Amino acid sequence: MDASAETVSNRLLAWYDAHGRSLPWRSPPGTPPPDPYRVWLSEVMLQQTTTAAVAPYYTRFLTRWPSVQALAGADDAEVMAAWAGLGYYARARNLLACAREVAARGGRFPDTEAELRALPGLGAYTAAAVAAIAFGRRAAVVDANVERVAARLYALADPLPQGRAAIRARVEALTPHARPGDFAQAMMDLGATLCTPRAPRCAACPVSDLCAGRRAGAERFPVKAARKARPVRQGQAYWIVRDGSVWLVTRAARGMLGGMRALPDDGWAAGADGSAVAPLAGPWTGAGTVRHSFSHFDLELQLMLYSGDDCPRLDATGEWWPLDRLDCAGLPTLFVKAARLALAQAADLGE
Numbered sequence: 136m137d138a139s140a141e142t143v144s145n146r147l148l149a150w151y152d153a154h155g156r157s158l159p160w161r162s163p164p165g166t167p168p169p170d171p172y173r174v175w176l177s178e179v180m181l182q183q184t185t186t187a188a189v190a191p192y193y194t195r196f197l198t199r200w201p202s203v204q205a206l207a208g209a210d211d212a213e214v215m216a217a218w219a220g221l222g223y224y225a226r227a228r229n230l231l232a233c234a235r236e237v238a239a240r241g242g243r244f245p246d247t248e249a250e251l252r253a254l255p256g257l258g259a260y261t262a263a264a265v266a267a268i269a270f271g272r273r274a275a276v277v278d279a280n281v282e283r284v285a286a287r288l289y290a291l292a293d294p295l296p297q298g299r300a301a302i303r304a305r306v307e308a309l310t311p312h313a314r315p316g317d318f319a320q321a322m323m324d325l326g327a328t329l330c331t332p333r334a335p336r337c338a339a340c341p342v343s344d345l346c347a348g349r350r351a352g353a354e355r356f357p358v359k360a361a362r363k364a365r366p367v368r369q370g371q372a373y374w375i376v377r378d379g380s381v382w383l384v385t386r387a388a389r390g391m392l393g394g395m396r397a398l399p400d401d402g403w404a405a406g407a408d409g410s411a412v413a414p415l416a417g418p419w420t421g422a423g424t425v426r427h428s429f430s431h432f433d434l435e436l437q438l439m440l441y442s443g444d445d446c447p448r449l450d451a452t453g454e455w456w457p458l459d460r461l462d463c464a465g466l467p468t469l470f471v472k473a474a475r476l477a478l479a480q481a482a483d484l485g486e
């Protein structure tokens with residue numbers, strides 16, 4: 136490590152000791168690392184998700200499944216329901232697959248980045264984070280916060296995503312042999328608390344005198360390629376109620392929101408972007424449109440209420456679910472929004 140990289144990492148570690156965030160899945164600086172199960176669980180949950188959103192889910196999961204063996208033995212539907220609302224549901228399916236693989240190896244996570252990377256659902260970021268934080272391995276941990284800090288520190292002007300290789304090389308060079316896990320968390324915390332996307336607080340930053348990005352205008356970095364407009368997909372979902380219960384289905388295991396309970400729908404997940412929604416004949420009433428953003432498209436989901444007998448859209452995959460227990464169904468956010476819309480309409484009509 137060159138002298139300036141060593142200065143940066145030493146200052147960041149000292150700053151982390153004094154100002155690092157206290158989070159439920161962390162050990163305080165200078166204490167033994169947390170159980171790898173906890174590090175892994177938190178890092179999977181934190182992919183694309185904020186610490187504030189993750190904290191209650193993490194606590195609930197740990198209470199219910201306190202070890203990787205306990206999680207491996209859980210019922211798939213229970214885990215999917217417990218994950219409901221956290222989004223990116225492929226993570227929950229991979230979480231179970233990974234827990235089962237680790238349990239089959241005697242309940243011990245492998246302790247190298249390469250072996251961790253071979254587990255289900257562990258990409259480059261998660262494998263590096265678990266290796267560094269749980270096992271003290273020197274690994275370059277690069278999430279969005281770390282990416283921003285490194286791009287600013289060195290004023291790296293190549294637009295993302297092409298610029299990622301140069302950012303990773305800088306983070307690798309900065310990562311110390313001692314305390315690599317604390318260093319990774321220091322970079323994450325600097326990005327989350329001081330080196331924020333807007334209005335970074337450079338005056339409080341421990342490396343401000345070494346930061347090339349600060350001199351060049353910090354908010355310019357990282358430079359991002361122009362975004363393409365997001366496609367908008369359209370579809371329908373069906374609200375079918377009988378005797379105080381609503382008809383819910385379990386979605387196919389593979390695909391969008393796979394394995395989750397949901398309202399029946401017209402298969403928008405497989406539909407062409409921008410395709411028109413066919414009108415429904417019979418006793419159907421439009422209740423409004425729910426808008427929801429997925430990672431690669433926005434969805435406009437028209438909610439249709441059924442008011443006849445023997446709805447033709449009931450099929451063998453479904454179940455009648457009591458409306459007064461709908462909170463316990465584990466619906467993903469899209470269908471929670473749809474259910475709220477339907478219930479608000481029913482309340483307006485005095486039903």
Ligand code: SF4
Pocket residue numbers: 284287288329330331335336337338340341342343344346348349353
């Ligand atoms: Fe970020 Fe400012 Fe610190 Fe540079 S000086 S790393 S831009 S907070």
